[in-house]
Amino acid sequence: MNQITLTLPDGSTRSVARSTTGMEFAESIAKSLAKAAIAIEVNGQLRDLSRPLEEDAQVKILKREDDAALEMIRHDCAHVMAEAVQALFPGTQVTIGPSIENGFYYDFARNEPFTLEDLPKIEAKMRQIIERGAPFEREVWDRDDAIAFFTKKGEMYKAELIRDLPGTETITIYKQGEWLDLCRGPHMPTTKHVGPAFKLMKVAGAYWRGDSSKAMLTRIYGTAWRTEAELKAYLTQLEEAEKRDHRKLGREMDLFHLQDEAQGSVFWHDKGYRIWLALEGYVRRRLKNADYIEVKTPQLMDSRFWEASGHWDKYRENMFVVPDVVPNTEPGQKIFKEEPRHFMALKPMNCPAHVQIFKQGIKSYRDLPIRMAEFGCCHRNEAHGALHGLMRVRQFTQDDAHIFAREDQIESESVAFCTLLHKVYDDLGFRDLTVKLATRPAVRAGSDETWDKAEAGLRDALKAAGLDYVEAPGDGAFYGPKLEFHIRDAIGRSWTCGTLQLDFVLPERLDASYIGEDGARYRPVMLHRAILGSIERFIGILIENYAGKLPLWLAPVQCVVATITSEADAYALDVVRQLEAAGLRVEADLRNEKINYKVREHSLAKVPVMFVLGKREAEEKTVAIRRLGEEKQAFEKLDAALAALVKQAQPPY
RNA sequence: GCUGCCGUAGCUCAGCGGUAGAGCACUCCCUUGGUAAGGGAGAGGUCCCGGGUUCAAGUCCCGGCGGCAGCACCA
Numbered sequence: 001m002n003q004i005t006l007t008l009p010d011g012s013t014r015s016v017a018r019s020t021t022g023m024e025f026a027e028s029i030a031k032s033l034a035k036a037a038i039a040i041e042v043n044g045q046l047r048d049l050s051r052p053l054e055e056d057a058q059v060k061i062l063k064r065e066d067d068a069a070l071e072m073i074r075h076d077c078a079h080v081m082a083e084a085v086q087a088l089f090p091g092t093q094v095t096i097g098p099s100i101e102n103g104f105y106y107d108f109a110r111n112e113p114f115t116l117e118d119l120p121k122i123e124a125k126m127r128q129i130i131e132r133g134a135p136f137e138r139e140v141w142d143r144d145d146a147i148a149f150f151t152k153k154g155e156m157y158k159a160e161l162i163r164d165l166p167g168t169e170t171i172t173i174y175k176q177g178e179w180l181d182l183c184r185g186p187h188m189p190t191t192k193h194v195g196p197a198f199k200l201m202k203v204a205g206a207y208w209r210g211d212s213s214k215a216m217l218t219r220i221y222g223t224a225w226r227t228e229a230e231l232k233a234y235l236t237q238l239e240e241a242e243k244r245d246h247r248k249l250g251r252e253m254d255l256f257h258l259q260d261e262a263q264g265s266v267f268w269h270d271k272g273y274r275i276w277l278a279l280e281g282y283v284r285r286r287l288k289n290a291d292y293i294e295v296k297t298p299q300l301m302d303s304r305f306w307e308a309s310g311h312w313d314k315y316r317e318n319m320f321v322v323p324d325v326v327p328n329t330e331p332g333q334k335i336f337k338e339e340p341r342h343f344m345a346l347k348p349m350n351c352p353a354h355v356q357i358f359k360q361g362i363k364s365y366r367d368l369p370i371r372m373a374e375f376g377c378c379h380r381n382e383a384h385g386a387l388h389g390l391m392r393v394r395q396f397t398q399d400d401a402h403i404f405a406r407e408d409q410i411e412s413e414s415v416a417f418c419t420l421l422h423k424v425y426d427d428l429g430f431r432d433l434t435v436k437l438a439t440r441p442a443v444r445a446g447s448d449e450t451w452d453k454a455e456a457g458l459r460d461a462l463k464a465a466g467l468d469y470v471e472a473p474g475d476g477a478f479y480g481p482k483l484e485f486h487i488r489d490a491i492g493r494s495w496t497c498g499t500l501q502l503d504f505v506l507p508e509r510l511d512a513s514y515i516g517e518d519g520a521r522y523r524p525v526m527l528h529r530a531i532l533g534s535i536e537r538f539i540g541i542l543i544e545n546y547a548g549k550l551p552l553w554l555a556p557v558q559c560v561v562a563t564i565t566s567e568a569d570a571y572a573l574d575v576v577r578q579l580e581a582a583g584l585r586v587e588a589d590l591r592n593e594k595i596n597y598k599v600r601e602h603s604l605a606k607v608p609v610m611f612v613l614g615k616r617e618a619e620e621k622t623v624a625i626r627r628l629g630e631e632k633q634a635f636e637k638l639d640a641a642l643a644a645l646v647k648q649a650q651p652p653y
Numbered sequence: 654g655c656u657g658c659c660g661u662a663g664c665u666c667a668g669c670g671g672u673a674g675a676g677c678a679c680u681c682c683c684u685u686g687g688u689a690a691g692g693g694a695g696a697g698g699u700c701c702c703g704g705g706u707u708c709a710a711g712u713c714c715c716g717g718c719g720g721c722a723g724c725a726c727c728a
């Protein structure tokens with residue numbers, strides 16, 4: 001038969017001649033469809049419209065509006081950029097250029113890196129290439145021919161890519177006019193389909209194949225969208241994110257600062273530390289209610305200890321090591337009187353210390369589970385380039401806890417933790433949550449059998465908790481698999497905060513045991529878990545999520561009492577005293593400034609509530625209440641206003 | 654750590670070989686003003702650090718340190 005049957009998404013079927021191309025098929029349905037078409041989905045696989053259809057299939061014509069189209073626009077845009085770059089900068093080698101979230105990039109090999117000034121030139125060239133509208137043409141090449149071709153052209157990276165492709169892979173080349181690139185495809189019909197809604201954003205270095213031992217390439221990032229309106233919306237969103245930057249807000253709101261002498265460690269100012277205390281207090285109450293005990297363990301411990309835990313070998317280069325030697329105080333002498341032989345290290349994590357507490361005395365199976373929490377301050381010597389405000393620091397405090405449990409308690413403990421975590425995120429305003437199961441990494445401790453057991457344990461727990469999840473192979477910790485909890489913030493960014501890690505290795509290494517019902521000794525299993533993760537980082541996330549306008553119970557200054565005239569000063573101070581006595585965080589503003597000025601200033605400082613007092617309020621013992629973001633004022637009796645505010649400022653638990 | 658860009662007043666930034674500037678913030682004075690900037694005056698700087706070029710260096714060159722953006726890393 002020279003006819004094939006194509007089934008459309010609505011279930012209707014059409015018979016067409018074998019070898020009809022996707023584009024011809026689209027045209028046979030409707031001219032308008034052919035015009036809007038950018039690709040065809042054949043049995044769930046995206047294909048070029050130019051490719052002939054050879055067999056019966058489920059098909060769907062993809063249009064610009066479809067989600068998959070965005071990826072194609074971005075991918076095609078990367079190709080267009082590569083052509084533009086090679087046209088403008090001869091001798092530049094192309095490597096790879098995928099589409100990514102919100103856009104695309106292309107990595108180039110060039111002796112001189114690109115600068116921001118190059119971007120407008122490249123963009124202009126790209127617009128020419130798009131306008132020219134050359135069709136993307138797919139060709140299948142012989143493997144050796146392709147390697148020879150790219151080698152001859154001086155495209156060593158491309159040649160390497162082809163050489164490393166599995167032998168079964170078809171080598172496809174896409175041409176757009178004169179220019180061509182190795183590519184799996186598919187592509188849209190022509191470069192014109194990319195459209196005008198793109199922008200080159202930044203240049204950066206990137207390692208060849210993501211390997212820091214390999215060459216540093218120069219990467220150009222771009223963003224691309226279906227329409228210019230979408231592009232504009234995206235750029236606006238970036239501006240919004242910049243306005244929310246916790247480093248900027250932290251300075252403006254006088255929350256914290258960082259300085260050279262303590263890189264990566266935070267100086268918490270009075271106001272920032274109020275947020276910390278409110279948050280920590282809340283978590284502490286939640287933990288107590290969930291039957292956790294709270295402990296505090298040493299900051300500095302002997303290297304022997306870290307050797308036993310396994311951290312010394314694997315993570316020493318990220319630990320702060322302190323020589324256990326008496327330093328010289330004589331001027332002009334060496335810092336140490338003798339060559340240091342013994343070392344101590346600042347703890348990079350709390351778990352080994354918690355095992356020590358567990359090991360004091362003999363534990364019975366009846367004692368388990370023991371849920372041991374610590375707001376543990378840890379130090380990790382992070383690479384300079386990794387430090388970023390509160391988000392990535394060298395000294396941080398975890399809302400950490402280790403649950404020592406029997407194996408038969410893993411599931412119920414995991415489920416209980418998931419419940420607790422959900423409550424906390426819900427209270428903090430994060431409702432959009434995704435869960436990942438990170439499984440065994442290449443470098444790890446413990447037998448495969450142990451890992452099988454641990455991974456199965458977490459899968460069972462997820463099932464019992466009724467949580468959807470995706471697996472992240474190879475992302476687990478060296479001692480066990482983990483669940484990662486990702487929260488989505490108000491502007492759509494995702495953050496990994498909570499974790500639950502199952503560990504059969506550390507109890508073994510540090511020889512923790514309990515006596516079972518039968519009188520024999522057993523190993524407990526450890527569940528490492530955190531909800532906020534790092535408190536520093538979580539406060540950073542809160543600041544950005546709320547754009548500095550924290551919920552009343554977390555706000556560093558909950559209420560400012562501002563006077564209109566100095567006649568109200570005495571009354572204002574009395575009001576402040578009463579609010580403070582009721583446990584609120586309050587400030588008085590008696591300055592010789594107009595009320596407009598005061599309202600503006602405290603609004604910009606994101607103070608949620610202002611009590612404004614003039615002569616009238618002082619005489620009537622009332623307050624004029626102005627809330628952040630509202631233009632209206634409410635007038636109330638002081639007693640009623642105070643009682644209402646105290647109620648509103650209650651933490652969620 | 655790697656690549657690129659940047660480092661001037663508390664903050665945001667201008668100046669780019671020829672005696673350090675603006676706005677906001679700060680201090681003082683006038684003003685007591687009813688819900689997002691009242692007026693005036695003043696004070697404030699090793700122009701990141703160290704070398705070099707030059708008659709002369711925030712300004713040009715080299716090295717360090719730090720910041721930012723990616724990359725790599727994140728127990």
